Amino acid sequence: MIHYVLKRLGYGIVTIWFIATATFFAMHAVPGDPFNEAKAASPQLRENLMARYGLDKPVSEQYLIYIGNMLQGDFGISFTQENRRVNDIIREHFPVSAILGVAALLIAATGGILGGALAAYWQNRLPDRAMMIAVVFAISVPSFVIAALAQLAIVRVNDWLGISVLPVAGWGGISHIWVPALVLGLGTMAYLARLMRSSMLSVMQADYILTARAKGLSDWQIFRKHQLRNAMLPVVTELGPTIAAITTGGFVVELIFAIPGLGRYFVQAIQQLDYTVIMGTTVFYGAFLVLIVVLVDISYGLIDPRIRLHGANR
Amino acid sequence: MRFYPGDFDALPAAAPEQMEDLVAAPPLWRILAQDARAVAAVVVVVLLIATALIGPILWPQDPARQWLSQVSSGPVEAREVAVIDDSRNWRPSITAVDRLQAVQATTTSVKLVWPSVSTALRYRVYRDTQEHGSGLGVPLAETTQAFYDDRLQLREQNYRYTVVPVSAAGDLPQHFALQVKPSLTIGLFEASLLGLNTQEGRVELPAHPLGTDSLGRDMLSRVIHGARTSMLVGLTAPILFIGIGAFYGALAGLLGGWIDNTLMRIADFVVALPFLLFMILFRVAMGIESGESGLFPMVLAMVLLSWPGAARLVRGQVLQLRGSAFVLSARMAGASNIYLIRRHLMPNVLPLLLVSLSFAIPQAIFTEALLSFIGMGVVPPTPSWGSLCNEGIRSMLSHPHELIVPAVAISIAVLSFNVLGDALSDAMDVQLRRGNR
Numbered sequence: 001m002i003h004y005v006l007k008r009l010g011y012g013i014v015t016i017w018f019i020a021t022a023t024f025f026a027m028h029a030v031p032g033d034p035f036n037e038a039k040a041a042s043p044q045l046r047e048n049l050m051a052r053y054g055l056d057k058p059v060s061e062q063y064l065i066y067i068g069n070m071l072q073g074d075f076g077i078s079f080t081q082e083n084r085r086v087n088d089i090i091r092e093h094f095p096v097s098a099i100l101g102v103a104a105l106l107i108a109a110t111g112g113i114l115g116g117a118l119a120a121y122w123q124n125r126l127p128d129r130a131m132m133i134a135v136v137f138a139i140s141v142p143s144f145v146i147a148a149l150a151q152l153a154i155v156r157v158n159d160w161l162g163i164s165v166l167p168v169a170g171w172g173g174i175s176h177i178w179v180p181a182l183v184l185g186l187g188t189m190a191y192l193a194r195l196m197r198s199s200m201l202s203v204m205q206a207d208y209i210l211t212a213r214a215k216g217l218s219d220w221q222i223f224r225k226h227q228l229r230n231a232m233l234p235v236v237t238e239l240g241p242t243i244a245a246i247t248t249g250g251f252v253v254e255l256i257f258a259i260p261g262l263g264r265y266f267v268q269a270i271q272q273l274d275y276t277v278i279m280g281t282t283v284f285y286g287a288f289l290v291l292i293v294v295l296v297d298i299s300y301g302l303i304d305p306r307i308r309l310h311g312a313n314r
Numbered sequence: 315m316r317f318y319p320g321d322f323d324a325l326p327a328a329a330p331e332q333m334e335d336l337v338a339a340p341p342l343w344r345i346l347a348q349d350a351r352a353v354a355a356v357v358v359v360v361l362l363i364a365t366a367l368i369g370p371i372l373w374p375q376d377p378a379r380q381w382l383s384q385v386s387s388g389p390v391e392a393r394e395v396a397v398i399d400d401s402r403n404w405r406p407s408i409t410a411v412d413r414l415q416a417v418q419a420t421t422t423s424v425k426l427v428w429p430s431v432s433t434a435l436r437y438r439v440y441r442d443t444q445e446h447g448s449g450l451g452v453p454l455a456e457t458t459q460a461f462y463d464d465r466l467q468l469r470e471q472n473y474r475y476t477v478v479p480v481s482a483a484g485d486l487p488q489h490f491a492l493q494v495k496p497s498l499t500i501g502l503f504e505a506s507l508l509g510l511n512t513q514e515g516r517v518e519l520p521a522h523p524l525g526t527d528s529l530g531r532d533m534l535s536r537v538i539h540g541a542r543t544s545m546l547v548g549l550t551a552p553i554l555f556i557g558i559g560a561f562y563g564a565l566a567g568l569l570g571g572w573i574d575n576t577l578m579r580i581a582d583f584v585v586a587l588p589f590l591l592f593m594i595l596f597r598v599a600m601g602i603e604s605g606e607s608g609l610f611p612m613v614l615a616m617v618l619l620s621w622p623g624a625a626r627l628v629r630g631q632v633l634q635l636r637g638s639a640f641v642l643s644a645r646m647a648g649a650s651n652i653y654l655i656r657r658h659l660m661p662n663v664l665p666l667l668l669v670s671l672s673f674a675i676p677q678a679i680f681t682e683a684l685l686s687f688i689g690m691g692v693v694p695p696t697p698s699w700g701s702l703c704n705e706g707i708r709s710m711l712s713h714p715h716e717l718i719v720p721a722v723a724i725s726i727a728v729l730s731f732n733v734l735g736d737a738l739s740d741a742m743d744v745q746l747r748r749g750n751r
Contacts, residue, residue, distance in 0.1 A: 015586045022587065026599040140729035142680060142700075144687050145721040148707045155711065251590075252684060256707075267688055270594050278598065282591045290586055 004301050012294040017067075019286035023279050024066055028059060053079070053276075066279075075280030080272045086280035089265060094284070096171060097254065097261035100184065101247045103177050108185030108192060108242070113235060115189070116196025117228050120204065131193065138190035147183045147256040154179065169258040180257045184250055188242045192235055200231040237300065243292050247285070342665055345741040352737030358730035366545040369538035375520060377539040378695050379508065381530040383421055383500045384522065385467065386713045392521040397512045398422040399502045404463045414477055414490035420499035421468040426475060428490045430460040434479035439464070442474045450476045470498050527702075527716050528709045536697040537723050543698035544727065547609065547682040551616040552674035556667055558617065559624025564659070566625065567632025578629065581622035589619055593681065594690050612691050616678060624670055631663050665742050672735035676728040683724050699724045 050056045053076075054065060069076065075086035119131040138146075151168050158164050167176055203209065204227060212222050251263025258264075262281060269277035346352040384390065398420055406417060406427045418425040426439070439462045442451025451474065454464055464475075477490040500510075500517060510517040524533035566577040596615035597608050635641050641658055649657070679699075685691035686700030694701060699720045706717030 015583060018583045019587060022592075023595065026592075026595050029599045136729060137725075139732060140676075140725045141721065142683050142687075142703070142724055142728075144684065144707075145703060145717070145724070148703075148710055148717060152710055152714070252688060255688060266591070267594075267690075270598060270690070273598070278595065282588065282595060285588050285591055286586070289588055293586070 001301070005298055008294050008297050008301075012290045015290045016283070016287045019290070020067065020070055020283045021063075023282045023286075024063055027275055027279055028062075053077075070283065075284070076276040078269075078274055078277050080269075080274045080277075086276050089277060090262060090280065090284055093260055093262040093265050096259060097247070097250055097263055100177065100181055100254070100259060100261060101243075101250055103181035104185035104246050104250075105188070105239075105243060106185075107181055108188040108246070109239060111185070112189040112192025113196050113232060116193035116235075117200050117223075117231065119193065120197045120200035120231075121223060121227075123201065128197075132197075135190040135193050138186045143183060143187060144252050144256060146186060147180070147253055150179050150183055151256070169256075171259045176257075176259075180253050180259060183257075184246060184253045188246060191242070192238065195238060196231060196235045199234050200227060203227050203231040206230075239296075243296075247289065340745070342738075342741055342745060345744050346737060349737050349741065351733055352741070355730045355734040355737060358726065359734060362541065362727055362730070363545060363549075365538055366541040369541060370535070373535055373538055375532045375535040377531060377535040377697050379531065381508070381519070381522075381526055381532070382504050383498065383530070384519070384526050385469070385530040386526060386528050386709060386716070387469070387522065388525045388715060390522050390525070392518060393498065394516050394518050395497075396420070396499045396516055397502055397505050397510075398499045400465065401502060404461075406461045409460065414475065414492040416475075416492060416494050419494045419496045421470055421496045422465065422499045422501045424464040424468060424473070424475070424494060424496055425461070426464065426477070426492070427461045428477050431479040431486065431488065433481045434486060435482060436480050437462075438478045438480055438485075440476040440478065441466075442476070443471065444474070450478070456480070468496050470496060524719050525713075525715050527705060528713065533716070533719050536702060537699070537719055540697040540699045540702050540720060541723065541727075543609065543692055543696060544679050544682055544700075544724070547613055547616075547698075548675050548679035548727070551613045551620070551678045552671055554613070555617040555620040556624040556671050556674060559621035560628045560663070560667055562621060563625035563628030563630075564632055564663075567629040567636070574629070578626070581625050584619065585622045587619060590681075590684075592619055593685060597690055608690070609692055609696075612682060612685060616681065620674070623674075624667065627666055627670060628663055631666065632659065635659060635662060665738070669735055669738045669742065672731050672738055676731040676735075679724065679727055679731075699727075 047056070054062060057065070073087070075090070078084045078086060078089065081089075115131055115135075119128040122128045154166050154168050158166070158168070166179060170176055209222060209226055212226050217225075250261060251267055253259070254261040254264040255267060262285075265277065266281045266285075268274075269281065346356075383395075398418075400422050404423070404425055406425070408417075409427065409430070411427050411429055414426060414428040416424055417427055428437070431437075436456050436458045437460065438456050439454045440450035440452065441454050441464065442449065444451070454466060455462060462477075472493060472495050475492045475494065479486045479488060498519075500519065502512060505512045505517055520532070522532050522534065524537065527533055527536065562577065562581070566574045593612070593615045596618070597611045600608075600611045600614075635658060641654060644654060644658065682691055682698060683700030683703065686693075686698045687704045689704070692698040692701050694705070702720035703717060703724070706720060710717045
């Protein structure tokens, strides 16, 4: 087991290094340099700026410095907001994204599993049909459209009631979380509901359900103790990859709902060509995702010895 | 409504008395042809592609042409309207009126005359779009004369004008009010800008079956041209990356050994890259600044980042087939490599690739829309469904059709490709089950 964990961790570290390197060279392939005439008025000022950010050194030396700094967890100073370190930006804005992501994941997992199970329970009846139509809707409508429609709905409801039931945008209290988290988790919820429904349908055919019924258990008991629990297993293993989908999908929702998360800052940094912030955020997100994947892999290894053996053979 | 591959697991296996079970599995297209939703999805997909290809010929309106007389309008039919010469300042020929009157009420200008009030120094003119609103509406102007020529973004709807005389002491209680609905006309200047023939004093305005957007551009032609962009990205990128991935995977699987190991490790690294972040990063790295159209970088980035899925799939299949009994016996019978690839590898891998293609296409359409939506993909004036949504969201509260039309287009495209993918994989399930018997 230790061998397996070490192997996964080492592999994760190499992947993070790969992401950092790819990011570095992608950014250095950008034509021109970040200090054009608009930002640096005189040649002297330009030179000073280049020296300050270490851009006057050869690329190989810049790369070594960059990797060295990254090993110490230092992502440098923002190009456009000169008093802010990239680390501070991440520290300040990532928790917002993380809270939103966790809320979305919780909503998606609960809604998806329960919705899928109930749809299977009432197979081919009205609740099932309604649920599956909702699933198709959630899968085929883009998240930014759903976000906009949700905002429109909030505005209409607030207008109609004459009081502000839910805030339309912004960040601050718990009331700000619900709608963006729901919008963010909707696609995943639909996916999980679909998965849960088919998993549940195959469980319902199993012999032990027949046995349970023969023993005289009530429908509700069978549903709760035998069907739901068994059907959940394959769905829970799908949760890992969905974390990645939710965390990276967050920035559109952050943009539309004006939430000060890291994703919104990333888009902003791209628009302003803030090189250090772009590199720092990409590497940070990449490392975060790799870490999650490694953790999920390890926990699967703990749950299921077959995966561990298969992994060791690779 | 059966939509999902897993649903098939719960169905009872095909009845044994069916004769088909005893013969070879039917071809994929025949199973699909019996599936109503698959047929429907194929029809929609063909229609969408046809729209992208020949839509601009069938509906030849220029998506960038602005009909300023019909900004943000709902669906309208083609109409013949008068051309109004609005180049000169207007002075009323009659001034002796007993109430507020509209000498002319057209969408080019509403010319108002009202009786002069002896104590008034000037008059304030208000306009309101609500018929029975409590307020007076938008203050348009203050004038010293008893007439006013309103040319401010008039549309074909009811307006309530109110003229308030103002004396030295303040507003006088005596108001003049008038309800008018301007008729649709086009100004001489606008008509000549659009290149219309104004000789006869009347011009034909084209129909806008889906209305116009906030800049007066025809929504239908924008959606059609948007389909070109979205379909171009949505089809080329997946075809390219699945093709490349399949080749890469087949190479890894066939060569085996350390080459296979290295190739697949590289694929693993590419999978680990955060997709959307690198899509945007590539765009920056290729020197595309925000405001420039990045259609080609978008396709390239999608191809560079998305090929490993197909590579893994094909490699797995190749490995499985290499060890299978029928390939071994074919090899022993003296079959060449090319024969093996053509006879055994292709028929087994192609349907799988088809399924992943039909799931990759909606994903690519989504990605294009998302990037264009945040301004990182196609930029105005080139229409794409994503950028149309982006423009539509700004006027969502007052004119929701500008958002809903492109959103429905995206949804239909994504839905039909998804349904097609589901139907395909279901059909393969059926084929597999019958073939194994």
